[in-house]
Amino acid sequence: MILVTGASGQLGRLVIASLLEKTAASNIIAAVRNPDSVKDLAEKGLQVRQADYTDQNALVAAMQGVEKVLLISSSEVGQRAPQHQNVINAAKQASVSLIAYTSILNADASPLILAQEHVATESMLAESDVPYVLLRNGWYSENYTMSLATALEYGVVGCAEEGKFSTATRADYAEAAAAVLLKDGQAGKVYELAGDNAFTLSEYAAAISKVSGKTVTYQNVPEAEYTKILVGAGLPEGFAAILANSEVGASKGGLFSDSKDLSTLIGRPTTSIEDSIKAAL
Template structure:
């Protein structure tokens, strides 16, 4: 059986949708804090098990009889290491044969502050003795296109300068995770997963202009100013600071790679930023 953590989240749900194309539903376990959120999956035959990243006992119980686990990184920045430690410990106790972990692009050399918790988790996996595979995900295209309405009104604002972004659609990363979970011989592998075609934020603004028919420009601002803009838009100050740091990291090459691991795993080109813009519009 294959267990997906965070199964009600955007990535976890997409992974399960992909697995249903290749794997019997009763061999898929959706681990989720609130089972009611994915009741429709139970109707398809998927096993729903209650589990919380912060509740070790619930994780151990959820993993009984499971062969492979997809550890989707927790969304609670600052608490991830302990939460991931619980998942890894539970997997070891349950005799899981493989953990696939959604890390971050080039985790061991990344300038992004977000990388610290991912590196710590990778170290926990290495120390655990449980076989594992690293899915080092680059940035989701949706990280930008979710703010498309604001971009159309005020232009694209950021502090990434001319840094290149190798983004891909969330669905691409989900398809790759599902592909790895059904393949044999994955233990020890490290996949650097990014979109096929990188772009700068100036080029992103140009792509919005092309697709929408409305002229959009990119405004590069200092990190502190960008943080204030994000806070003014309603984001918590700590999260705004993390996003601004990620933009600065992009300016240093932290979100760029020419790896073709992602398109190779999914057997097709990754979703272009233009297509992601069209979908968002």
Template sequence: MILVTGASGQLGRLVIDNLLNTTPANQIVAAVRNPEKVVDLAEKGIQVRKADYSDLDSLVAAMQGVEKVLLVSSSEVGQRTAQHSNVINAAKQASVALIAYTSILNADKSPLILAKEHVETENLLAKSGVPYVLLRNGWYSENYTMGVAGALEHGVVGCAEDGKLSTAARADYAAAAAAVVIKNGQAGKVYELAGDNAFTLSEYAAAISKVSGKTVAYQNVPETEFTKILVSVGLPEGFAAVLADSEAGASKGGLFSDSKDLSTLIGRPTTSIEDSIKAAL
């Protein structure tokens, strides 16, 4: 059986959708904090088991009879290392044969603050004795395109300067994760997962202009100012600072890779930023 953590989240659900193409529903376990959120998955025959990243006992119980675990990284920045440690320890107690972990692109050399907990988790995996494979995910294109309406009104604002962004659609990363967990011989592998065609935020603004027919420009601002802008639109100050740090990290190459691991795994080109913009519009 294959267990997917965070199965009620956007990535987890997409992974399960992909697994259903190759794996019987009763061999898929959706591990969620609140089973009521995934009644639709249970109706498809998927095993829904209650599990909380912060509750080791619940994780051990959820992993009984499970062969492989896809550890979708927790969304609770600052608590991730402890929560991931629980998942790893539970997998060890349950004698799981493989953990696939969704890390961050170029984790071992990333300038992003967000990379810290991912590196700590990778180190925990290395010390655990449980076979594992690393899925180092780049940025989701949706991180940008979910704000395309605002970009059409106010232009694209950021602090990435001319840094290249190797983004791909969330669905691309989900397809890759599903492809890895159904394969044998994955232990010890590290996949740097990134979009085929990188772009700068100036090029992103130009792509919005092309798709929408409305001229959109990119304005680069200092990191501190970008943080203030994010706070002004309602983001918590701490989270805004993390996002701004990620943008600044992009200016140093932190979100760029010319790896073709992602398109190789999914057997097709990654979704272009233009197509992601069209979907958002």
């Protein structure tokens, strides 16, 4: 039995879709805060169990009879460490044989503020005595293509200088997670999951120009100014600051890797940024 936490989220749903291509629905448990949000999964034959990262007892109950758990990192930045600790504690109580955790690329050497809670979680796993495997996910291509309309109108703005991003799509990362969950002998492994072809934001702008036929340029601005731009676009100030810090981290190599772990796991090249742009258009 494989339990997927955060099963109603974008990544969780994609992982389940990938698992369903290779194993029976009866082997998958969708753990969600609100079971009504995944009625469609229940109709496909999956077990749906209520669980909340903040409720360790509910997590223990949800993990009964479970062999492997995919711990998809919480979306609540700043609260991730204690929430993940609850999941790890529950897995230990339920005698789970493997936790697969979606960490961040280059976690132990990352300059990104976002990496701190991932590093803390990796340490918790190491101290837990529960066998685990680390899925260190790089940046999602969708982090940029979801704002494609804005980029087409105003150009690409950021503070990453000429830092490279080794992105892949959520579906790529989800397929890799499913592959690991279905393999034996994964305990102790660390996968640095990154797209095959990295790009700078200048190259991203050029790719948009090529695909769309409209000239788009990249404007690099100071971190503080980029934070203000994101706040002006409607993002909460704290989250805007984290995104700006992530771009500065990218300028220092934090979101680049030449690892081929991702394409090896999924058995094909990762989705190019050009194809992601085409899909978004």
